[in-house]
Each structure stands twice: as C-alpha cells, then as structure tokens.
Amino acid sequence: MTALRTKARPIPTGNLAQSLQQRRKILWYLSMLFIALVMILPVYYMIYLAFSELGKEFVFPPGLIPDPIKFENIARAPEGTATPLWGFAKNSILYAGLGTLGALVAESMAGFALARMRFPGRNVIFALTVGMLIMPFVATIIPKFLLFSKIGLVDTYWALILPWWFGGSPYGIFLMRQFFLTIPREFDEAALIDGAGPWRTMWLVLMPQAVPVLVALGMLHFAYFWNDLLGPLVFCQTRVCKTLPQGILSNYQATWDPQWALFMMSTVLMVLPVAVVFVLAQRRFKQGFLFSGLGGR
C-alpha cells in the first residue's frame, strides 16, 4: 500500500517525496516515544517500589533502579503478610473468566437483535439500555444487595457472575450494536440467500468480523472484573469468594506496617497475567482486521 501511495501522489516525486515520508516517520516516532514515556511513568514507579528493599522504598535521592534489587519480593509477596494470596487468585480467575465469557455471548446476542432486527419495542428496549448505562451504580447496589441476600446468593460466586450472564453490561450491548451497524447489510442478505437464519447469520457471518471488537471488549471486561473492588466488597464478605484486590488490601491493612514493597509486588503480580493476555490478544486485532467489513476483499 505504501508503494501505491507514493506512486499515486502526483507532484512530489523522487527525493522530495522520500524526504517528506522520512520526516513524517520521524515525527511519528517522536510523538509515540513521548506519549509512551509519559504513560509508562506510574508503571515504572510501581515496579521500582515492588523490587525495593522493605523499609527503603522512599529513600532520597532515588536511583534509576532500586538499590539493592530485591528479587525475593517475588516469592514473598504471594505468601502475604497475614493470608496467602493463592485462594484469592483462584476466586478472581473464576469471577473474571466466567464473567467475561457470559457477558460477551449475551452482549453480542442483544447487540445483534438491536442492530439488525425490526420488531415492536426495539426502540423502547434500546432507550432503556442506554438509560441503564447512565444510572449511577450507587443507586442500584443497595437494592441489589437486599435481593441477593434474600435469595441466598450473597457470599457465593453467583452473586458476582450471574448478573453478567443476563445480558452483560449496557456498555457492551451498546458497543456491539454500534459495531454491527457499521457492517454493510449486504452480508446479512448474502447469508439469507444461502438459507441461513438469524442465529447462523450472527455466529457465522457477523461474529467472525467482530473479532477485533470482541477481543477489545473482552479485555475491558476481564480487566474490570479482575480489578473490581466494590462488587466483591459488597457481595463477598467471607473467605469463600473474596477476590485478589480484597486479599491484597486486607493483607496490608492487617499489619501496622503496610510493607510497601510487598504491597506493590502483589499488585505487579496481579497486573502481570492481564498484561500477558493483552499482548496475546492484540495480535488478534490484525487478524480480525483482515476479515472485517468489506475491507478484506
């Protein structure tokens, strides 16, 4: 495509076009570098603290790397200062994994119906969905807690996961609807001629094109569940289903000395798997791109 672009540009040719391209590329790299440096600062400081020696986290002047680098923090952090973190990690994996899966399926189905079908009540349901999107969470959390405690779901995984299986989030439904609207309807009509009903049209024709959006939405969901503090705080007060954020916080509130290095190391270890999933997932962005819209032809 680059070759095509330079060839098609009518006036600047030869050296001039090349130097223009070159200058633009340098500008692009410089702005990326600047933003990357700004973005990485808090992450770097977090890692810095995580590898610092206990009690020497905040010495001045600070070096570029902690001195000495305490690698044993990696092994010490999961053991916790009061309770080991492994049990909390298992609960977090269950919550984030099952929650993400259920939410993606439900959101795609609802988004598809709202974008592609005509039926009485569609506008009402869409308006209600957007309405729920803007409802402050504090207004629903107390009645929700009362409901869950009445049917005995408080302090079980289900209180965390179940709401996401029933339609996921209004955010996801809205996003999937917006995305399906950008796909030309010719695809549906083609599937229709092949005899596919709406169910197969959605899963076999539209969903493969939605891979970039699904990956992005899945990442957002997973990261949200993984870091969610308020939900577990309200619905899971026993050890049975407490998640990692609760585990880390309770560990370091349990002692008079917060042990910052271990606190930060626990958080780093908690962020790491999500970061790895993101690296793996973002390759799919490109693959999804090949199949998306009419651009893949």
Added chain:
Amino acid sequence: MITNTETVRADAGDSQAESPAFKRPRLRWRRKSTLVAYAFLAPWIIGLVVFYLGPVATSAILSFTDYNIISPAEFTGFDNYEKMITDGEFVQALKVTLYYTAFFLLMYVVLSLFVAMLANRPGRGSGLFRLIVFLPSLIPLFAAAVLWGWIFNTDFGLINYLLEEMGLPRQGFFQSPQQALPLVGMLTFWSIGSAFLVYLSGLQSIPTHLYEAITVDGASAVRRFWHVTLPMLSPVILFNLIIGIVLSFQVFDIAWVLTDGGPANRTLFWVLLIFRRAFQDFEMGYASALSWVLFIVVACVTGLIFRTSRWWVHYEGRSR
C-alpha cells in the same frame, strides 16, 4: 461468501421484488422476526428487569422517603428534593463534577483518538506502544491512587523532590485547594486505555479501499482524516463520548482513596457526596434523591448528544 456478496451487489441494481430467490427467505425471516428478536434479547430483558429496573425503581421510591435502614421508611413527599437546593455541599459537588467532566472528556474522547491513530499506523514498535498505553489502565484503582499519592506527596513526593533539585518552589498538589482538582483531572490521562482500545478497533474496521481511493485522488493526510477517518469513526466517537460523560459523572474511587473530597471540598464529587449521605449519615432517602437528580442530569446531556448525532454520525449499515 465473497461470490454471494458480489451476486447481491449485482442484484441490487435490478428490482429486488422480482427475484424469487430473494423474496422467499426474506419473508420467512420477517414473519418470525419479533419472536426471534425477543429470543436473542431474552437474557438481557431478564437482567434488565431483575438487576437494573427493579433496583432503580426501589431507589426511586426511597427518594420520597426518610429512611435510615433501622426504622421503617417514612413518606415525606418532595422534602428531599427541596433540601438539595439549599444544600451548599450539593452545589459545590455539582461545580466540581462539571469541571472534572470537561477535563475528562478532553482526555478520554479527544486525546485518546490521536493516541489511537498513532498506534494504528503499522510500523516497528506499534504493538509495544499499544501495550504501554493500555498498561496504566490495568493498574487496580486502589493501587494507582496509592501510587499517585506518593508521587505527588507534599512532603516526601518524587515530584516535589525534583522541583526542589531544580530550584523551584515545592507545591501543595493534593493538599492545595487550587491544585487538587486540576491534578485529579490530569491524572485521568493515564486511564484512557478503554477509549483507546475502542478507537483502535474502530480504526481497524475502516475499509482500506476508502483510503486508497482518496489517496489516488491526491488527498493530504489532513483531508484523509477529515473525509474518511472522522465520518467512518463517528459511531465510535459517539460511543466514547457517551461513555466518557457517564464515567466522569460517576467518578468516585480516586477521590475516595486519595483526597477524600478535600481540601475544602474542592474534590467533592457528586457520587462521593451520595456515598457519604448514604453510608456515613445513613440518609438513604436523601441519597436516593441525589442519585436520581444525577441520573436526570446525565440523561438530559446524553439525550441532547443523541439528538444532535444525526447531523454528525455516519452509519454504513444503518437499518431503517
């Protein structure tokens, strides 16, 4: 699949009603469509009623009562709503939240688009760049708040240390009534990750042939942005704008962990005020009224944006 698309394209020129192959399946689909559509929506409709509308209705009823959890709720009419007008803290929370929203939208809707466009250009390092932009959004909020608290700490903070080394005066940051709110607003730059991801997938869904066509016509980068990127991306921009407004009006965590609304109520966000009234003063009725007004304000703003969206949002596959 590709062949079929071509066939439909060719057919579209002719009269569609005359083609029997086209007519039959389309009718069959439509007859059952209401039932089928509701089958697709069934999980969400159950969730909508049980987890959203039910709780929302409950808190709506509570907003007309005086309720402290221990004694039964007492109906007081519009008292809670009248109280709001004279509540100085509410007026302050309103101002603080609007100020923050302006900051947040600049970061979340405008800046994140430019960052996403930087990342979308194929080239060495763009994958790493995406990871770096998204990484800060992965830091759990409780940890991020602790971290920023240390970095901007008035007495032991990294920034104040650097300022002193350079011979500049120390700053109050989170302890200064003038600086606390702008600082909290600027810190939202590190949480553009979700808007960034949504923009990125939107950018990647733009068909390349549109860019090829406009480039052949000799269009500059600015014109490519203005005539292809912006219109093709406009549904996604609408999405991020609405989500941005919703998120910023509900800001809570950072104030809760970092500033606790201070100094001098300068970071007293609306939801923080609701939280205090509900869980510290146990004025559940008044807190419910506060959240209802918040809901109405957000509903009006987003409703207005939706109204204007028909003038600036372009849908490729709009269903009529």
